[in-house]
Amino acid sequence: MQPLLSICCLGYNHANYLTDNLESISRLNYPNIEVIVVDDGSSDQSVELLNDLITNFKYPIKLIAQQNTGNIGLNFNNAIKHANGEYITFISLDDVFNSKIFTNFLEIIIEDKSLAFVSSSKAISINNLGYIDFDKPGKLPIEDISNPNIDDLLELEYKDFGAFYIQGAIFRKDLIDKINGFDEDMTGDDIVLRTKIFLFLKDHPEYNYKIIHKPSVFYRLHDTNIHKNSIRQIKIISEYLGKYWPNKPLPQTFIDWSLHSIKNREIAYVEKIIYLNPTTKRLMDLESIQKAINKTKPSFIKKYIFNKTRVQNDKKITILGFLSFSYTSLNLFKIIFKTQKPTQTNIHYHEYK
Incomplete structure (x- = not known):
């Protein structure tokens, strides 16, 4: 019997994409898979459709239909509690596995027991209909680093807020358990999980990892993507910086995001961003931010x-x-x-x- 892989899926109003996601799982050329689906209170018939799809699905599926929380870390932790696999992966139900590449990742981590995770350094986006847009999300900074070490990966998290996407990466389940999964008190999810893993591996050099320049997932871009909510994105990063990098200067990427968000906005919107938390209040110490706010104030x-x-x-x-x-x-x-x-x-x- 091959080791069990647990696929943890999270969905919210993804009824239009469920079939694509589950079909990509069914195309995985691997015999021992369990699927855990957490639906976070969808209002678009997602649960009804999932119940129909589960009936004749290739792999066993556990569906957890819950009231909406909006807490991605909490929801993925709920899935982890039901995961029995030696290996685990995460995906949003609007995204799609690149089945052949993902299966190859699985073969690699099973063969090398020292690997903590296998992930992709390459991201490819698709639109609502599944057609590829090679220009988005653009080149990931990790693609320019040959054989990145743990300090390189942590620096990418601090400066660029993303070494790679957790979706389509495969992790040892016992490693996820050792770091207690996602932080449920944080708005962010993937950036927190990666950082916790990297910090753990920094203290446990007996683990290896592999980052491969092939896309294991296609990321769906549509109008309801969370990353299009600028206040939420700033909240995610500011919370993350405050918890994991409290004594370091605010990275330029975060400053640039904040400047873009408050430029030509109404003062009430600007104040909502600036006073989100202690980290965003630090923006007031920057001359560039003060100038942008002064331009925003109504003369x-x-x-x-x-x-x-x-x-x-x-x-x-x-x-x-x-x-x-x-x-x-x-x-x-x-x-x-x-x-x-x-x-x-x-x-x-x-x-x-």
Whole structure:
């Protein structure tokens, strides 16, 4: 009997993508798999569809349908509690395994008992219909590091907030248990788990790991992706920096994200970001942030005559303090550029080699 692999899946309103995800699991050329699915209170018929799909599925599936928590770390920990495998992996139900590559990762970690994990340094995105967009999420910084050591990986977490994606990585289950899984008091999930693993491995050099330049998962980009919520993203990173790097300077990437988020925003939105927690309050010590806030504060002209602000992806114009309308910005250059060089291809993930 081959070692058992536990696949922990997390979904919230992913009914449109469930079939793709489970089909990619069924294509894994491995005989001993269990699937644990946590549905976090979906309102889109996900649970009903999952119950239908489970009936004739290739592998045993345990479905945990719960009230919505919005706590990804807690939800994955709920799945871990039910995982019996020697090895474990994590995936969101809107994403899809690159089945052939993932199976190869599994063969590698089973063959080498010293490996704590096998992961990918390459990310490939797909759209709602499954067609590949090679320009997103872009090149990961780890691709430029040959044979990264633990300090390199920790530095990537601190500076760039991501050495690799946990989805599609395969971990020893006993390692996940030793670090107590995800931190349930943190908004972030993958960045926390990776950091805890790296810190553990730094103290236990008997473990090895392997990072391979092949994509084991296709990441689905759609309108409800969590990463499109800028306040949530800043909250994730600021909490993470405050807990794991409290005595280090704020990294430039975090400063740049914050500047972009508050630029041309209404002052109430800016204050919501700045006063999220003690880490975001440290932004006030930076001259660049202070300048951006001063530009945001409404002057007499902005308050009573003419003001233009950003509201999500739209622009809002207010005239005479009370006449307001919003519009979507159209950048002719970008439209022409995208027409000449489309980022979305006509290659479906099924055809990717």
